[in-house]
Amino acid sequence: MNTHIQKKFNQKFNIFLSKHKLRSILIAISGGQDSICLINLIEDFQEKYNKKLKITYIYIDHQWTKRSQQQIKHLINIIKKTKKKFIIHQINQSVNSELKARELRYNILIKYSIKHHYRHIITAHTQTDKTETFLQHIIRGTSLNGLTSFNEYRKFNNTIHLYRPLLEFKRTEINWLCRKLYLPIWSDITNYNYTINRNRLRNELIPYIHKYFNYNIDKKINDFLINAKLENEYITQNAIKLYLYSRHKINIALNYNLIYKQHIALQIRTLQIFFFIIQNTVLTYN
Known part of the structure; x- marks a missing residue:
């Protein structure tokens, strides 16, 4: 059974x-x-x-x-x-x-x-x-x-x-x-x-x-993580778009003026993507 x-x-x-x-x-x-x-x-x-x-x-x-x-x-x-x-x-x-x-x-x-x-x-x-x-x-x-x-x-x-x-x-x-x-x-x-x-x-x-x-702490945390994952994916996708739009076509560089106008969350993610791609380095918070 x-x-x-x-x-x-x-x-x-x-x-x-x-x-x-x-x-x-x-x-x-x-x-x-x-x-x-x-x-x-x-x-x-x-x-x-x-x-x-x-x-x-x-x-x-x-x-x-x-x-x-x-x-x-x-x-x-x-x-x-x-x-x-x-x-x-x-x-x-x-x-x-x-x-x-x-x-x-x-x-x-x-x-x-x-x-x-x-x-x-x-x-x-x-x-x-x-x-x-x-x-x-x-x-x-x-x-x-x-x-x-x-x-x-x-x-x-x-x-x-x-x-x-x-x-x-x-x-x-x-x-x-x-x-x-x-x-x-x-x-x-x-x-x-x-x-x-x-x-x-x-x-x-x-x-x-x-x-x-909270007796249902497992479920509550799981529900929170589902929502957090959706928000994280949204930020990540926009950071990738910003990286692709702002990177230099020839040199290893980003367009500072384009990135500076964006929200700080997108600035951080874009820099993380940039350093991970060129150096395989994961930036810490500091």
């Missing part, structure tokens, strides 16, 4: 595969409940709708705890039942920063995708991850562009794309499905390490907001 989550996932995933005409996908898993649920949903989808789809699972082990080897064995036992290819990449260097660890993971995933000709990487991020990322960005003092960067579909470059099929589901929904299907969830002790800022957000700040401010 299909649950509402399975039905919704199957519909979305089928549209995604058809739109991009995919025959193979690379699925990045972490070992937590979201990843285990994603494995189950994709295997169920393949059995029902697309048995020819080539699926490869990849796990990147930072070796942060002594139990990392046990977690790998747990994942091997799960993937073994699917009879799919399973890649394990162990990182020997010590990475204490969450940001650097994420960048390292994505670099590994992109390199593997390029080498083995995968065009799409699938991850198990949920709407709750989107809420956590939003709060992290706010605390760091990001821009509108940074706030709206965590989307269901993202382009790394012209050939490699990232897709998050669970981004419309809350972590509580995923947990419900895992319990209903009796999925073997690994309890990761690093999720309670409060030197990682995201864990403190997840286990303390967000539950506090749920209880005392």
Whole structure:
């Protein structure tokens, strides 16, 4: 019997595969409940709708705890039942920063995708991850562009794309499905390490907001980000038009007089585009 989550996932995933005409996908898993649920949903989808789809699972082990080897064995036992290819990449260097660890993971995933000709990487991020990322960005003092960067579909470059099929589901929904299907969830002790800022957000700040401010904080933030994304796209499109109109036909230069007459938001975006194109440099706020 299909649950509402399975039905919704199957519909979305089928549209995604058809739109991009995919025959193979690379699925990045972490070992937590979201990843285990994603494995189950994709295997169920393949059995029902697309048995020819080539699926490869990849796990990147930072070796942060002594139990990392046990977690790998747990994942091997799960993937073994699917009879799919399973890649394990162990990182020997010590990475204490969450940001650097994420960048390292994505670099590994992109390199593997390029080498083995995968065009799409699938991850198990949920709407709750989107809420956590939003709060992290706010605390760091990001821009509108940074706030709206965590989307269901993202382009790394012209050939490699990232897709998050669970981004419309809350972590509580995923947990419900895992319990209903009796999925073997690994309890990761690093999720309670409060030197990682995201864990403190997840286990303390967000539950506090749920209880005392707004129970539907995930939905409210998601609604805000949808509107913010539309506004950000409007500013970006106009900045691109201004860049194309004001750039010099021969020299590496912009027409100062044309740009100076525009709103400060367009001036900033146009300069960001200019420096990114000529130097591959992302300008900071300062």
